[in-house]
Amino acid sequence: MPSYAVIGASRGIGLEYVRQLASRPDTSVFAIVRNPAGSTHLQAVAAGLKNVHIIASDVADYSTLEHAAKQVAEVTEGKLDCLIHNAANMDINTVHKGFDDYTTMEELDSEFTSAFKVNSLGPIHSITAFLPLLRASNTKKIVVIGSGAGDLKAIQALNIANMVAYGMTKAAAVIATTKFAIKLKDEGFVVVTLAPGMVDTSATAGTDEDVVAEGYAAFTSLVKEYTGIQIAVQTPQASVAAQLRTIDGLEASRNGLFLSHRSGEYRPPT
Ligand SMILES: NC(=O)c1ccc[n+]([C@@H]2O[C@H](COP(=O)([O-])OP(=O)(O)OC[C@H]3O[C@@H](n4cnc5c(N)ncnc54)[C@H](OP(=O)(O)O)[C@@H]3O)[C@@H](O)[C@H]2O)c1
Incomplete structure (x- = not known):
């Protein structure tokens, strides 16, 4: 039975991944969230579905992810076919900030x-x-959801002077993902960064929808x-459907690439 872990699955794009993957026959979906009880949209999607397992973890706290991986291993006999790392800090109150939007350097830091x-x-x-579980699978796919905000060409083409913390930290994630791709290449892994395009996630944002x-x-x-x-x-429905087509078609030749949801290499919009 194919198994997927979606890290950061409470709402937005991650939630839609869970919804679409759960509708596939004979597929196990592990929805990893900071706060299972407070993830009301996810609870509604997962209600009555035996193939969706909700597990608590905070991606900033490694020990919680180790614990989550153990819980997944108990269900899958130690394997995971595909890891989709989607979680990111997209807090609407901070994500758009530019360098001048911080009152003090301490606040910026x-x-x-x-x-x-x-x-x-x-x-x-x-x-x-999750690496030990992924190593035990024949599929060995790792997908980290990226952003044009963390891509140099997109920043220049779209004139994005703001989104400084978000853009710089998403750029660092692309580098980390690429390094994992190189490190794991000889073991048959496909490790990619995947940009979802611009996706309106306001419907599941909670109190800040407007x-x-x-x-x-x-x-x-x-x-x-x-x-x-x-x-x-x-x-989210259209973007995730396209992202899943890209993930389904991932082959070794794509290892290490920064892809667009439509499957080609990521390019800034023109
Ligand atoms: N939407 C877009 O237009 C767009 C464009 C480019 C790239 N992206 C990328 O797509 C991904 C999803 O974005 P989105 O728009 O769906 O964002 P979102 O609606 O704000 O959802 C973010 C998700 O990340 C989770 N998360 C945040 N911090 C976490 C932590 N410390 N531990 C575990 N989970 C955590 C949130 O969980 P909580 O409910 O617990 O906060 C939530 O499930 C991100 O990687 C983002 O960079 C989005």
């Missing part, structure tokens, strides 16, 4: 450090914790104003 723990160390923690929707609108209109580029905003 503190927010960058928190973002680094989740966005950069998080993927390293989850890949390391603010999140406004954030997408403000960002896309700023990009349009400064570059003339109109970024297409997708639903």
Whole structure:
């Protein structure tokens, strides 16, 4: 039975991964979330589904991921076919900040450090914790969800001066993912960064739904104003369907690439 772990599955893109994977026959889905009881959208999706297992973990805390991997191993007899590391700090109150939006350098340091723990160390923690299970599978796929905000060409093409902590820490995650790809290549792994495109996740954002929707609108209109580029905003359903087609088709030749949800190598929108 194919097995998938989705790290950061309470809402947004991760939640949609769980929904679409759970609908596949004979597939086990492990939804890893910080707060299972508070993940109300996930609880609703998983209700009555025997193939969805909700497990608690915080990606900033490695020991919780080690514990999660043990719980997965008990269900799968020690194997995991595909790890999808989706978790990131996308807090609408901080994600759009530029260098001038911090009152003090201490505040900047503190927010960058928190973002680094989740966005950069998080993927390293989850890949390391699940590696023994992934090694025991014949599939050996690791997917870290990336962002154009962490891609140099996209930052330049889209004129993104803000999103400083988010962009820098997502860029570090691309480097970490690429290093894992090189390290694990000879063991038959396919390790990629996968950009979802711009996805409106406001429907499952919780209390900040309107603010999140406004954030997408403000960002896309700023990009349009400064570059003339109109970024297409997708639903989670459309983006994840495309991402899963890309993951299903992953072959060894793609190891180490930064891919777009539509399967080619990631390129900034034009
Ligand atoms: N939406 C877009 O347009 C877009 C574009 C490019 C890239 N991405 C990438 O896509 C991924 C998902 O984004 P999204 O838009 O779906 O974001 P989202 O709706 O804000 O969801 C973020 C998810 O990450 C989880 N998370 C945050 N910190 C965590 C931690 N310390 N431990 C465990 N889980 C944690 C959240 O769980 P809680 O509920 O516990 O907070 C939530 O499930 C991210 O990697 C993001 O960088 C998104």
